[in-house]
Amino acid sequence: MQMKTIHFTLNGVQREKTIDVRASLTDMLRDDYSCFSVKKGCEVGECGACCVLIDGETFNSCIYLAVWADGKSILTVEGLKGPSTGELHPIQQAFVDEAAVQCGFCTPGIIMTAVELLGTGRKYTREELRKAISGHLCRCTGYENILNALDKAINH
Amino acid sequence: MFDFEALYEAHTIDEAVALRAAHPKAQVIAGGSDQLIKIRAGRLAGCELLSIYTVDELRGVTLDGDGTLRIGPLTSFSHVTRDPLINRLIPVLGEAVDQVGGPQIRNIGTIGGNVCNGVTSADSASTLLAWDAVMELTGPEGKRRVPDSAWYLKAGQVDIRPGEILTAILIPKTAYDGYFGSYFKYAMRNAMDIATTGCSVNVKLSADKKTVGDARVAFGVASPVPVRAPSAEAVARGAAISEKTAEDFSRAVLADIHPRTSWRATAEFREHISVEMAKRTFLEAVKRAGGEF
Numbered sequence: 001m002q003m004k005t006i007h008f009t010l011n012g013v014q015r016e017k018t019i020d021v022r023a024s025l026t027d028m029l030r031d032d033y034s035c036f037s038v039k040k041g042c043e044v045g046e047c048g049a050c051c052v053l054i055d056g057e058t059f060n061s062c063i064y065l066a067v068w069a070d071g072k073s074i075l076t077v078e079g080l081k082g083p084s085t086g087e088l089h090p091i092q093q094a095f096v097d098e099a100a101v102q103c104g105f106c107t108p109g110i111i112m113t114a115v116e117l118l119g120t121g122r123k124y125t126r127e128e129l130r131k132a133i134s135g136h137l138c139r140c141t142g143y144e145n146i147l148n149a150l151d152k153a154i155n156h
Numbered sequence: 157m158f159d160f161e162a163l164y165e166a167h168t169i170d171e172a173v174a175l176r177a178a179h180p181k182a183q184v185i186a187g188g189s190d191q192l193i194k195i196r197a198g199r200l201a202g203c204e205l206l207s208i209y210t211v212d213e214l215r216g217v218t219l220d221g222d223g224t225l226r227i228g229p230l231t232s233f234s235h236v237t238r239d240p241l242i243n244r245l246i247p248v249l250g251e252a253v254d255q256v257g258g259p260q261i262r263n264i265g266t267i268g269g270n271v272c273n274g275v276t277s278a279d280s281a282s283t284l285l286a287w288d289a290v291m292e293l294t295g296p297e298g299k300r301r302v303p304d305s306a307w308y309l310k311a312g313q314v315d316i317r318p319g320e321i322l323t324a325i326l327i328p329k330t331a332y333d334g335y336f337g338s339y340f341k342y343a344m345r346n347a348m349d350i351a352t353t354g355c356s357v358n359v360k361l362s363a364d365k366k367t368v369g370d371a372r373v374a375f376g377v378a379s380p381v382p383v384r385a386p387s388a389e390a391v392a393r394g395a396a397i398s399e400k401t402a403e404d405f406s407r408a409v410l411a412d413i414h415p416r417t418s419w420r421a422t423a424e425f426r427e428h429i430s431v432e433m434a435k436r437t438f439l440e441a442v443k444r445a446g447g448e449f
């Protein structure tokens with residue numbers, strides 16, 4: 001088994017880890033750091049359930065080798081909660097307020113895309129928001145409430 | 157866990173070339189959005205991987221001294237789309253790669269990986285072919301350049317020799333200066349889909365914007381590899397800007413394309429949409445160049 005030691009930041013905390021080079025980033029985040037917001041969905045980069053931010057950009061962690069995280073900063077939904085009281089992030093609160101969650105499997109991935117959009121500091125039209133979440137599959141909601149939540153969190 | 161035997165990681169071009177020589181059987185992996193999926197499906201079981209994803213000197217877009225546009229092959233699709241030089245000189249390339257997969261795929265997928273796969277449906281492939289791109293390879297004997305027209309050997313195989321890696325995609329100044337382009341992707345869905353057929357056209361108009369000085373058109377999924385349509389280009393060259401020219405141009409593409417029937421579409425349907433796509437894309441490119449109908 002080929003192992004490699006990598007250094008990275010996970011949700012603001014510096015980490016050092018010796019891992020099997022065959023691991024995906026999804027494997028490492030779930031198995032070694034209990035980041036269960038990172039879902040195993042299609043595992044071929046189509047559904048977006050495993051989406052995380054790497055240096056501020058969205059990536060499907062299922063098709064990202066864990067060793068590539070060396071030197072990078074990774075953010076998952078676990079890193080969004082408030083530091084003192086654990087309150088919800090405004091995007092999460094918007095998902096609650098707009099009833100944008102049904103089974104919840106796609107939710108963490110879409111929230112990470114929303115965090116990336118929020119980070120740009122600009123406003124998005126409904127059409128732009130639809131395109132921005134086109135790499136996330138939701139089989140429950142029909143997307144309308146998700147778009148309402150995104151609009152509320154990002155544009156207001 | 158992915159099923160592969162060993163992983164070799166390069167951080168510089170020199171390391172990548174040395175590792176290619178040391179491990180000739182290793183599969184090169186850039187962003188991995190094709191390779192890792194094949195591996196997960198068990199189609200490359202037991203393979204060795206040579207990761208070049210961390211060769212940061214292969215990222216970004218710059219201009220050479222002679223005005224040649226130099227695209228680093230590891231530049232992700234989303235970075236190509238956002239790049240100021242691409243937006244100024246060949247915005248159509250940014251538009252074409254903005255139609256690959258979905259946003260997360262465009263963050264990991266690289267333009268070099270797209271053309272090295274040698275797949276006819278690659279969204280960047282037809283546009284690069286239409287802009288007379290040149291591939292720059294680096295190997296044990298130094299650098300070598302291959303025009304895009306000679307790049308595709310057959311479906312899934314391009315002219316990369318043992319020991320070489322793609323180190324730049326070049327667009328010469330003569331190929332982009334004064335040209336305006338447009339790309340049309342026909343697919344069943346607006347995202348997360350592979351082109352049924354893709355068409356990229358660019359034109360350069362005469363000084364008075366009344367005639368077509370030069371026109372170039374390339375297709376994806378109209379042949380086993382991306383192809384140009386020289387018959388259509390000859391029809392348009394020197395012709396007056398008119399609806400008739402657009403019609404003649406688009407019908408002439410049939411002399412050069414050889415689409416196949418696949419589960420996505422029949423050959424007949426691909427021929428039909430190729431003509432219509434050529435027309436619409438030509439009209440749009442001429443409009444962008446300042447031509448009026």
